Amino acid sequence: MERNILGYKCKKCGHVHYPNRTLCRKCAHNEFEPVPLPKNGTLLTFTHLHNPLAEYEVPVISLGIVELENGSRITGQLKIKTPKIGMKVKAKIEQVRKSEYSTYWGMVFYKP
Amino acid sequence: MREVYVIGIGITSFSRLEYPLVEVAGYPAMMALKDCGLSKVDHVYVSNMGASRINRQTGFASAVVDHLSLTPAGAELIENGPASGASAIKTGFMAVASGVHDVVLVTGAERMREVDNLEATDFVASLTHPLAEQIYGVTLPSLAGMFARLYMEKYGITSRHLAMVAVKNHDNAMYNPFAHLHERITIEGILDSADAMTNNPFVAEPLRFYDMCPVSDGGACLILASADVAKKTGKPMIRLSGVGQATDTHCVHDREDPTDLLAVRGAAAKAFQMAGVAPGDVDVAELHDAFTILEIAESEEVGFFKKGEGHLALEEGYTKLKGKLPINTSGGLKAKGHPVGATGIGQAHELVVQLRGEAGERQVKDAKIGFSCNFGGFGNNVVALVFTKEK
Numbered sequence: 001m002e003r004n005i006l007g008y009k010c011k012k013c014g015h016v017h018y019p020n021r022t023l024c025r026k027c028a029h030n031e032f033e034p035v036p037l038p039k040n041g042t043l044l045t046f047t048h049l050h051n052p053l054a055e056y057e058v059p060v061i062s063l064g065i066v067e068l069e070n071g072s073r074i075t076g077q078l079k080i081k082t083p084k085i086g087m088k089v090k091a092k093i094e095q096v097r098k099s100e101y102s103t104y105w106g107m108v109f110y111k112p
Numbered sequence: 113m114r115e116v117y118v119i120g121i122g123i124t125s126f127s128r129l130e131y132p133l134v135e136v137a138g139y140p141a142m143m144a145l146k147d148c149g150l151s152k153v154d155h156v157y158v159s160n161m162g163a164s165r166i167n168r169q170t171g172f173a174s175a176v177v178d179h180l181s182l183t184p185a186g187a188e189l190i191e192n193g194p195a196s197g198a199s200a201i202k203t204g205f206m207a208v209a210s211g212v213h214d215v216v217l218v219t220g221a222e223r224m225r226e227v228d229n230l231e232a233t234d235f236v237a238s239l240t241h242p243l244a245e246q247i248y249g250v251t252l253p254s255l256a257g258m259f260a261r262l263y264m265e266k267y268g269i270t271s272r273h274l275a276m277v278a279v280k281n282h283d284n285a286m287y288n289p290f291a292h293l294h295e296r297i298t299i300e301g302i303l304d305s306a307d308a309m310t311n312n313p314f315v316a317e318p319l320r321f322y323d324m325c326p327v328s329d330g331g332a333c334l335i336l337a338s339a340d341v342a343k344k345t346g347k348p349m350i351r352l353s354g355v356g357q358a359t360d361t362h363c364v365h366d367r368e369d370p371t372d373l374l375a376v377r378g379a380a381a382k383a384f385q386m387a388g389v390a391p392g393d394v395d396v397a398e399l400h401d402a403f404t405i406l407e408i409a410e411s412e413e414v415g416f417f418k419k420g421e422g423h424l425a426l427e428e429g430y431t432k433l434k435g436k437l438p439i440n441t442s443g444g445l446k447a448k449g450h451p452v453g454a455t456g457i458g459q460a461h462e463l464v465v466q467l468r469g470e471a472g473e474r475q476v477k478d479a480k481i482g483f484s485c486n487f488g489g490f491g492n493n494v495v496a497l498v499f500t501k502e503k
Contacts, residue, residue, distance in 0.1 A: 019244040019363065044370060047257030048317040052249050053237070054230050063254050065365045073365040077248050085265060097247045104247035 003093035004036035005107055007072050016072050039091040040112065041068040046083045055098060066091075066109060076107035088112055116208045117342035118350045118499065119215075120148035120335035123461050126292040126449030128225045129329040133160075133167045136454075137176045137221035140333035144217065145180075148335055148345045154213035156180070156187040159200035159220035160453035163189075165235055166226055176219065193239050194402070195488030196220065197332070197456020198495035202355045204336045214338045220454030221331035232327045236452065239489045241363045253324060255364050255490040256403035257316030263371050263405055264318065267420040271318060275299050276426050277404040278322045278446055284433055285443025287474035288462075292328045292449030323404040328449030332457035334464070348468045354389070354498030356382025364490050373413045376485060379496040380414035383483070387498035391415030394437060394498075395479040396466045398459035400487035401444040410485050411439060414496065433474060441466060441474045456486035460497060467501040 008020040012029035018037060023030055046064035062078035066089055077096055080089070089109040096106035122143025129136055137158055145151060158173040169175065177187035192199035197220045204216040224232045237251040245255075263269060279299060285291035302312040302322045312320045342349060358378030361367055367374070384390060391414060399414070401407035408422040416437060417425050425431055431439040442448045442462035445455060463482030465471050482499040 019241060025366075044365075045258040045262040047254050047261060047319075048314070049249070049251065049254045049257065050314050050316070051230075053234050053251065056249055061249050063248060063250060063258065065258060065370065075245050075248055075250060075363065075365045085262065097249055106247050 003105060005074070005093065006034040007037045008032035009035045016070060018072050018074055037072055037074065038069040039107070041066040041089055041091070043083055043085060043087050043089050043109070044073070045085060046078055064109060066107075074107055076109050078109050080109065080111050113209045114211055115339050116205050116336050116352045117339060118334050118352060118464050119337045119342050119345045119347050120144035120150070121461050121464050122147060122333040123290050123458065124331045125290050126328045126330035126451055126458065129223060133163060133169060133172070133221055133223045134175045134179045136223055136329060136331040137219045138179045140331045141176075141180055141217055141219040144333040144335045148347060150215065150335070153182060153185055153215045153217040153335065155185055155207060155216045156182060157190055157200040157204050157216060157218045158187065159190045159196035159218070159457060160222060161191055161193060161196050162222060162224055162235055162453065167223055182217070191453070192493055193488035194400070194450070194452045195456060195486045195493050195495045196453040197458065198460070198484065198486035198497055199357070199456070201334060201336070201352070201457060201460055201497060202357060202495055204334070205352055205355050208336050208338055214341050216336050217333065218336060218457060219331065219333040220457040222451035222453045223329045224327050224451065225329050229327055244363050252402070252490060253316040253319065256405060257319045259364070259370065259490070260319050260403070260405040263409060266371055267423065269408065269423045271303060272299065273408065273423040273426060274319070274323050274404040275303050277401060277407045278302065280432055281401060281440050281444040281446040284441050284474055285447035287472065288443050288448060291443040291447055292326050293443070293447040297322060319403060319405070325402045325445040325450040328451045330449055330451035330458065331454050332461045334457055334460055349502040350464050350467050351500045351502055352497065353500040354383035354385070354387030354496070356380060356384070356386065356496045358382065358494055360492045362489070362492055373409055373491045375491050375494040376410050376413040376487065379494040380485060383496035383498045384415070387500060389481055389498060389500070394481050394483045396441055396463060396476045396482050397437065397439050398442060398462050398484040399439055399444070400455070400485050401440060401446045402450055402487070404446065406487065407439060407444065410487070414483070414485055433476070438476050441471065441476060456484070456495060459484040459486060460499070463499045467499055
């Protein structure tokens with residue numbers, strides 16, 4: 001089965017939130033329907049973070065904020081050598097952090 | 113609403129402190145009590161962010177009030193991330209303004225160097241969204257890096273402008289005996305020379321080592337009181353004339369324009385409105401420069417300069433110690449240091465020193481109105497304060 005990251009669509013006004021919240025930011029309604037977030041988007045900004053937190057065991061990780069096709073925004077990791085603001089990107093769902101107890105999955109963006 | 117005055121102040125060095133957290137809170141409180149000649153207060157507010165996690169101590173305010181032998185005065189902890197300090201001052205302000213208390217002691221303390229730098233960074237990263245930011249390895253420097261990249265591209269700011277903030281604040285800290293870093297730096301040394309990449313490596317591109325504040329221990333204290341009590345102390349009448357607070361989205365990616373710091377704008381506007389002054393009336397300001405880019409961005413959002421023009425004011429030397437509006441005369445978070453839970457009180461301490469005319473070599477001449485911006489999270493919870501010197 002294909003893994004997805006879920007957005008939360010307000011059942012009243014249709015606004016898609018990511019991550020979830022108790023009350024809709026647009027209309028204050030409290031019921032949401034989970035919807036898979038699209039994987040294509042545009043890179044808004046990014047950084048190469050040197051000496052990241054201990055569990056990464058690599059010298060640098062790249063992080064970015066992406067606006068997805070449906071207008072939702074998400075923070076994710078980048079695997080792109082020379083990212084540029086405004087470039088098109090495509091996500092794969094991969095392991096993004098591992099602790100002693102859990103493994104976390106999230107969006108990792110590549111050049112399409 | 114009653115008027116509220118600052119009658120006593122105290123501070124520790126911001127550096128690595130080798131004594132227990134309760135003493136980091138206690139020492140500046142002792143200085144502040146001596147400063148105003150009081151031995152009793154009605155209430156104690158303690159600001160701190162990491163006691164429970166880093167120092168393994170909960171119920172910290174109870175420890176502080178007893179350590180100071182101020183029992184049975186009431187006491188509680190204010191934890192509001194890096195804005196804890198100004199939040200505690202705001203809470204103390206409300207207690208006195210409302211008439212519930214006449215004298216309150218507001219002391220902040222942090223002892224982050226009990227753990228190594230990576231653990232301290234991980235602790236501060238717990239401010240970010242657990243499911244949408246933390247899982248990716250997002251840290252505060254990385255959020256600042258992403259913010260800086262967009263801000264710089266949009267407004268034509270260069271690494272040179274960021275370096276100018278660092279050089280200015282390191283210069284100011286040379287005159288502040290309590291500052292963490294007493295180290296003059298030059299643009300040549302951190303940007304242009306052959307050794308620049310070694311001296312000043314990238315941390316969160318485009319931000320480098322000298323764009324970041326240090327990890328500091330430190331404490332600071334303010335005693336707030338009603339006008340009646342303040343007059344009896346014989347100290348200069350420094351009024352806490354404006355307090356303002358505003359919040360913004362937890363996730364930075366949720367902000368419509370990621371280069372806007374709406375909570376900074378909102379908090380400052382409210383503080384200025386309460387004080388009945390305009391940004392142009394300010395004589396001296398402490399802004400939350402945990403990252404150099406933030407001094408530039410905040411100087412615009414609080415209303416000192418138009419959006420996109422803060423770096424031009426910096427180029428002209430407008431914000432230097434001898435400039436028209438000196439910013440971060442203490443050295444700022446950049447060089448004075450950033451003991452997170454105490455920082456907002458440290459900023460207020462500097463403004464009171466300046467308004468009293470006790471700042472020595474870094475004194476801003478005839479300073480009458482001071483402004484501080486204490487920035488929590490990555491701009492999701494901001495508290496602004498205005499202090500006014502009365503005759």
